[in-house]
Amino acid sequence: MPVLHHGIHILEIPDSTMREQLMQSPVLQQAVIMEVDDTHWLIDGQYISNVEKLLAKTGISFKVKTHDE
Amino acid sequence: MTSELIIQNLLSSVNRSLRPVFKHWLSTEQLERRSEEQTLLYLEKTEKISLRKKIIASLKPESRALLKCIFENSETPIGEIIAMTRAAGHNVTLASLGEIHYKGLAFFEDPNLWPSAKAEWSDLNADEILVFPPAMLNENIIEPKIDFQCDIFADKVKSFVCEDASASILLTEFLDSVSRAEIKLTQHGKLSSRSRKVLSKIWEMYNKSMCSPEHMIDFARTTGILRIDSTGTTIIERKFANFRKAPRTQQMKEFLNYSAKMIEPPESELTKTAFCIHKFALRMISTILSSTEKDDWLLIKPISEIVSENVREMFSTGKGIRSWFWAFSNAEFSSDKTWKSLTKNLLENWFAPAGVIEWGKNSKKAKCVKLTEMGRFWLRDEFAPAHKDTDQQLVVQPDFTALLTHSGPWDTVAQLLGLYARRSGNDNASTFQFTRESISAAVQQGHKVSDLLSELDENCSYPIPKNVRHSITEWGSVSPNVTLYRDINLFSFDTEKERDAFIKLNSHKAKKLGTLYALLLIPENDIFNIMTRIYAKPVDYTDVPIGSVEVKPDGRIVLHAPDDLRLIALRNAISEPDEKDVKEKLKDVNYYLSALSMRNTNFPVNSYERLVNIPGRPISMNVRLNLLVGFGLLQQTPGYEYAILSNFAFSKRNLIRKHFDWKRIILARVARDAFVLLPEFMDVAKEALKKTKIDGKVYSISMERLPLTNEIEIEEGI
Numbered sequence: 065m066p067v068l069h070h071g072i073h074i075l076e077i078p079d080s081t082m083r084e085q086l087m088q089s090p091v092l093q094q095a096v097i098m099e100v101d102d103t104h105w106l107i108d109g110q111y112i113s114n115v116e117k118l119l120a121k122t123g124i125s126f127k128v129k130t131h132d133e
Numbered sequence: 134m135t136s137e138l139i140i141q142n143l144l145s146s147v148n149r150s151l152r153p154v155f156k157h158w159l160s161t162e163q164l165e166r167r168s169e170e171q172t173l174l175y176l177e178k179t180e181k182i183s184l185r186k187k188i189i190a191s192l193k194p195e196s197r198a199l200l201k202c203i204f205e206n207s208e209t210p211i212g213e214i215i216a217m218t219r220a221a222g223h224n225v226t227l228a229s230l231g232e233i234h235y236k237g238l239a240f241f242e243d244p245n246l247w248p249s250a251k252a253e254w255s256d257l258n259a260d261e262i263l264v265f266p267p268a269m270l271n272e273n274i275i276e277p278k279i280d281f282q283c284d285i286f287a288d289k290v291k292s293f294v295c296e297d298a299s300a301s302i303l304l305t306e307f308l309d310s311v312s313r314a315e316i317k318l319t320q321h322g323k324l325s326s327r328s329r330k331v332l333s334k335i336w337e338m339y340n341k342s343m344c345s346p347e348h349m350i351d352f353a354r355t356t357g358i359l360r361i362d363s364t365g366t367t368i369i370e371r372k373f374a375n376f377r378k379a380p381r382t383q384q385m386k387e388f389l390n391y392s393a394k395m396i397e398p399p400e401s402e403l404t405k406t407a408f409c410i411h412k413f414a415l416r417m418i419s420t421i422l423s424s425t426e427k428d429d430w431l432l433i434k435p436i437s438e439i440v441s442e443n444v445r446e447m448f449s450t451g452k453g454i455r456s457w458f459w460a461f462s463n464a465e466f467s468s469d470k471t472w473k474s475l476t477k478n479l480l481e482n483w484f485a486p487a488g489v490i491e492w493g494k495n496s497k498k499a500k501c502v503k504l505t506e507m508g509r510f511w512l513r514d515e516f517a518p519a520h521k522d523t524d525q526q527l528v529v530q531p532d533f534t535a536l537l538t539h540s541g542p543w544d545t546v547a548q549l550l551g552l553y554a555r556r557s558g559n560d561n562a563s564t565f566q567f568t569r570e571s572i573s574a575a576v577q578q579g580h581k582v583s584d585l586l587s588e589l590d591e592n593c594s595y596p597i598p599k600n601v602r603h604s605i606t607e608w609g610s611v612s613p614n615v616t617l618y619r620d621i622n623l624f625s626f627d628t629e630k631e632r633d634a635f636i637k638l639n640s641h642k643a644k645k646l647g648t649l650y651a652l653l654l655i656p657e658n659d660i661f662n663i664m665t666r667i668y669a670k671p672v673d674y675t676d677v678p679i680g681s682v683e684v685k686p687d688g689r690i691v692l693h694a695p696d697d698l699r700l701i702a703l704r705n706a707i708s709e710p711d712e713k714d715v716k717e718k719l720k721d722v723n724y725y726l727s728a729l730s731m732r733n734t735n736f737p738v739n740s741y742e743r744l745v746n747i748p749g750r751p752i753s754m755n756v757r758l759n760l761l762v763g764f765g766l767l768q769q770t771p772g773y774e775y776a777i778l779s780n781f782a783f784s785k786r787n788l789i790r791k792h793f794d795w796k797r798i799i800l801a802r803v804a805r806d807a808f809v810l811l812p813e814f815m816d817v818a819k820e821a822l823k824k825t826k827i828d829g830k831v832y833s834i835s836m837e838r839l840p841l842t843n844e845i846e847i848e849e850g851i
């Protein structure tokens with residue numbers, strides 16, 4: 065039976081070097097629930113703003129997309 | 134919206150002749166027909182634009198204004214609508230409402246409340262809404278000219294500075310905090326303690342402010358510049374950048390309109406009245422102020438008298454159309470004293486902090502008020518105030534700071550710099566600090582670095598240092614491939630084939646993830662329609678999981694919410710599927726605790742913490758010890774003998790350290806208030822608790838090993 069996972073947060077990082085570099089950070093280690101595939105991580109909702117701050121601090125500009133964009 | 138059937142039923146239940154009403158709509162011949170037929174014909178005629186317009190045009194101007202307000206606020210009680218129209222400066226009374234009934238344009242749904250020769254107006258009337266034929270909603274009534282005048286001007290007034298208007302600065306600082314992601318709400322919609330601290334620091338700078346931080350958040354949400362997601366995090370919408378870029382006067386106008394509409398009395402002053410007295414007073418004062426010309430000063434005392442007088446008049450039973458008015462009125466009004474204090478309160482705590490009035494005193498020392506430039510822009514649509522200072526200097530320094538002098542609340546240069554840098558200082562001289570973080574955040578929110586650089590080129594007293602130009606350009610470059618999908622919907626399927634078929638059907642907005650997932654970026658309502666159509670089971674991630682992970686004595690893992698990815702991830706971190714257990718669907722395969730999985734988990738501490746913190750039935754102490762050993766977070770002891778220090782507050786560890794080498798003795802934290810130690814340190818721990826008089830219990834425990842798959846390989850490996 066299909067499942068609808070509602071209100072989920074996913075971080076997409078296609079670049080492998082950037083991915084490896086980010087995964088060293090305890091902030092991301094704490095926030096990642098699971099790897100959906102090679103480039104997508106499922107992020108725990110309670111740590112989402114920490115992830116945003118981490119990306120901003122490391123100078124990674126990123127797009128934010130929500131359900132109807 | 135009222136249906137024709139409701140009007141039909143209402144008119145058939147009216148126990149009086151409707152001839153006076155229908156005569157406006159029907160011909161003499163039609164008025165001779167049966168009453169049911171007349172009602173149907175009336176409804177038909179309401180759809181005729183020309184006739185509708187003719188009848189509406191025949192209304193008195195104040196009745197027309199009232200009707201317009203009724204159509205625009207069809208769900209608002211009539212008491213509030215009358216107050217709203219009167220406060221806008223129209224001379225509305227109960228007779229106006231009677232005229233609207235008489236001309237068949239709108240009615241009380243209860244015929245007993247209709248105007249008649251013996252009708253009595255009461256709060257019951259004021260609380261009701263009006264119904265009208267649905268065709269009326271298409272009518273676009275031009276608001277009659279407001280002819281409000283007052284003669285309460287003061288001469289020879291000297292203005293005095295009371296205090297700075299705070300609203301525009303509060304709004305700017307609030308938006309800056311939002312852009313720095315400093316504002317967060319709890320899941321119950323309250324400000325988080327950290328956000329409250331940030332905002333109260335801003336608000337504390339002013340003695341008086343016209344609104345609370347929560348009110349500003351509501352404004353930002355209502356205007357669609359930000360959204361609060363399920364975790365309480367503020368999400369900046371696309372409109373945010375445009376709103377921040379708009380002239381500050383325009384921002385303030387929008388904010389003042391919202392605040393005036395939403396003003397509520399403090400809880401202590403809540404009283405049951407036929408209309409909101411705070412809203413009425415605020416609107417009435419705005420009307421009085423907007424009737425003034427430039428440089429007109431108004432005496433304060435008569436303002437409250439005008440407000441009070443208008444309240445009395447709007448529910449008065451003045452002369453109306455015969456048999457279509459209220460002969461008596463039981464409406465209760467607040468005393469003159471109430472209006473006086475309310476007017477004073479609003480002028481001091483709303484209009485002044487909003488920056489729309491300035492204070493003065495006449496020769497007799499009577500307090501007076503006058504509209505400021507901002508006030509005239511807000512209420513009279515006159516020219517917006519602009520910043521003019523020929524002495525202004527802007528210097529960008531090689532240390533990534535910009536110095537700006539002679540600024541002000543309406544200064545566009547300061548406003549633009551504030552979008553990209555953090556400001557310190559005041560309007561005389563302020564510093565803007567550019568950082569990688571501030572530039573990239575601005576770009577992410579929709580601002581362009583090119584706008585900043587061209588503004589700097591245009592206004593700088595000296596050329597921008599090369600290193601600053603270069604770095605700002607570099608910091609503002611976007612890595613477009615990194616995307617954070619927030620609060621979205623993900624579908625998972627049992628097989629790749631099913632997933633691909635789903636993607637094919639929703640190709641316009643669906644994105645493949647892994648082998649079994651599909652991400653769908655469409656509005657929530659459409660998502661739920663699709664969910665129903667494909668019989669998908671919903672799992673809500675805006676809340677904690679609704680089930681837990683259970684480890685059975687034979688090592689089998691049972692998920693009580695088997696579709697929740699948070700639980701599936703935890704299960705995968707500690708177990709492996711039974712290879713012999715061949716099932717058609719992967720979901721149905723049994724999983725068993727695995728030494729290999731636990732040792733290979735990348736972040737064992739996080740996995741353990743998540744496992745033991747899942748709400749629901751707590752994991753037993755024995756399973757916890759097995760997991761800690763499995764994850765390599767707890768050393769193995771001969772016979773698996775351990776001691777537990779329980780009921781111990783972690784914050785007290787500093788007190789116990791004098792008697793107890795915490796780092797050496799404590800092996801692991803097994804729960805929020807429980808720690809594992811070697812059995813030989815039991816006495817030391819007991820002694821330390823006794824000496825420090827700290828609560829805690831020490832006991833020994835023998836761990837019963839749970840069966841593990843892939844155990845031998847691991848041990849050989851070690």
